[in-house]
Amino acid sequence: MRFRTKQIHAGVTPDPTTGAILTPIHQSTTFVQPSVDEYMATGYSYSRSGNPTVRALEVKVATLEGGADAAAFGTGMAATNAVMMAMLNAGDHVVFSDVVYGGTYRLATQIYSRFDVEYDFVDTSDAANVAAAIRDNTKLIFTETPANPTLKLTDIAAVSEIAKSHGIPHCVDNTFLTPYYQRPFELGADLIVHSTTKYFDGHNATVGGAVISRTPELHERIKFVQNSTGTTMSPQVAWLTMQGTKTLSERLDRQSDNAMQVARFLEGHPKVLQVAYPGLESFPQHELAKKQASGFGAMGWFEVQGGVEAGKKLMGLVELWTLAENLGSVESLITHPVTMTHAAIEPAERLKVGITDGLVRISVGMEDAEDLIEDLQQALDRV
Ligand SMILES: *Cc1c(COP(=O)(O)O)cnc(C)c1O
Numbered sequence: 482m483r484f485r486t487k488q489i490h491a492g493v494t495p496d497p498t499t500g501a502i503l504t505p506i507h508q509s510t511t512f513v514q515p516s517v518d519e520y521m522a523t524g525y526s527y528s529r530s531g532n533p534t535v536r537a538l539e540v541k542v543a544t545l546e547g548g549a550d551a552a553a554f555g556t557g558m559a560a561t562n563a564v565m566m567a568m569l570n571a572g573d574h575v576v577f578s579d580v581v582y583g584g585t586y587r588l589a590t591q592i593y594s595r596f597d598v599e600y601d602f603v604d605t606s607d608a609a610n611v612a613a614a615i616r617d618n619t620k621l622i623f624t625e626t627p628a629n630p631t632l633k634l635t636d637i638a639a640v641s642e643i644a645k646s647h648g649i650p651h652c653v654d655n656t657f658l659t660p661y662y663q664r665p666f667e668l669g670a671d672l673i674v675h676s677t678t679k680y681f682d683g684h685n686a687t688v689g690g691a692v693i694s695r696t697p698e699l700h701e702r703i704k705f706v707q708n709s710t711g712t713t714m715s716p717q718v719a720w721l722t723m724q725g726t727k728t729l730s731e732r733l734d735r736q737s738d739n740a741m742q743v744a745r746f747l748e749g750h751p752k753v754l755q756v757a758y759p760g761l762e763s764f765p766q767h768e769l770a771k772k773q774a775s776g777f778g779a780m781g782w783f784e785v786q787g788g789v790e791a792g793k794k795l796m797g798l799v800e801l802w803t804l805a806e807n808l809g810s811v812e813s814l815i816t817h818p819v820t821m822t823h824a825a826i827e828p829a830e831r832l833k834v835g836i837t838d839g840l841v842r843i844s845v846g847m848e849d850a851e852d853l854i855e856d857l858q859q860a861l862d863r864v
Pocket of ligand 1: 556557558559582584625629654656657675676677678679688689690
């Protein structure tokens with residue numbers, strides 16, 4: 482089966498008792514056991530440990546990424562946390578991409594640091610930096626590509642090869658491109674993390690996350706943390722996410738196409754100092770983007786003439802673009818990372834990795850590109 486067929490059918494079978502075409506929302510805490518001898522005969526006992534609606538989504542996500550199995554979580558951060566908890570002991574060391582989602586940075590520096598987990602944030606756009614950062618106690622390499630918000634890319638195959646040669650699992654946060662455009666397992670990764678809040682849902686309706694494992698052994702470790710810490714996704718969220726996932730490819734194609742048009746417009750506007758979009762020839766890692774992904778995604782950023790003040794003013798002048806955190810939804814969103822998504826990172830650290838005060842992040846939605854461009858035009862003209 483090919484991707485579009487899988488995104489609709491994987492994990493979903495008509496309900497055997499009613500014929501309902503959609504997987505029902507199994508809103509039940511517990512599942513009746515036929516007898517003591519037949520405990521878990523249905524595969525379910527208690528919804529923290531497993532729920533049929535959540536399971537259907539897990540199967541779908543695992544199938545789309547091409548992994549052995551998946552575990553769904555209450556949020557993307559719960560998914561990232563599960564990877565760290567499953568792979569690390571006190572005294573272990575992690576190599577992270579220097580540009581990661583702000584919450585991932587906070588988790589390492591403010592939570593895991595308290596449990597004596599050591600870490601380095603390195604520029605993973607050069608795989609040699611990963612090799613150089615590996616220590617005897619390194620037990621996890623965690624990269625995010627394209628990275629939020631600068632879009633810096635990591636060569637997944639090159640980092641996976643280094644990870645493999647040291648016997649260290651490589652986890653990729655694949656939230657920005659999803660398996661429709663980027664397939665980390667085929668490039669050698671061992672674990673994949675998603676904030677399903679973003680493109681899998683796609684409609685600004687839920688928060689959720691998933692960890693997909695290359696092997697059953699890795700999945701067992703993730704599943705154990707999911708059940709032990711109780712960070713499981715709820716059945717309603719799984720159901721909504723599942724419906725969103727069925728149109729993932731169509732949304733991404735349209736949103737990416739819109740993003741390319743918006744990026745080209747911004748590139749030609751006199752008040753825009755810099756535009757970053759992996760599909761532009763001017764993007765520093767354009768060749769790598771073409772090599773390791775089949776699409777460029779719908780995230781971009783730009784810097785307006787006039788710094789923070791102009792950036793802030795612009796966000797007040799746009800009418801169609803919505804000022805909000807989140808990304809990947811059908812609605813086009815505009816964000817100021819320094820005051821919003823990446824406020825958890827210290828100012829000096831932010832600057833070092835290119836998150837400047839005037840950076841405006843855009844998540845391009847599914848509206849008509851002409852309307853999105855006209856709105857930016859009127860706002861930029863008045864900045
Ligand atoms: C949003 C996001 C997360 C965190 O996901 P939540 O669902 O908000 O907890 C992790 N990684 C990336 C790249 C994200 O964009």
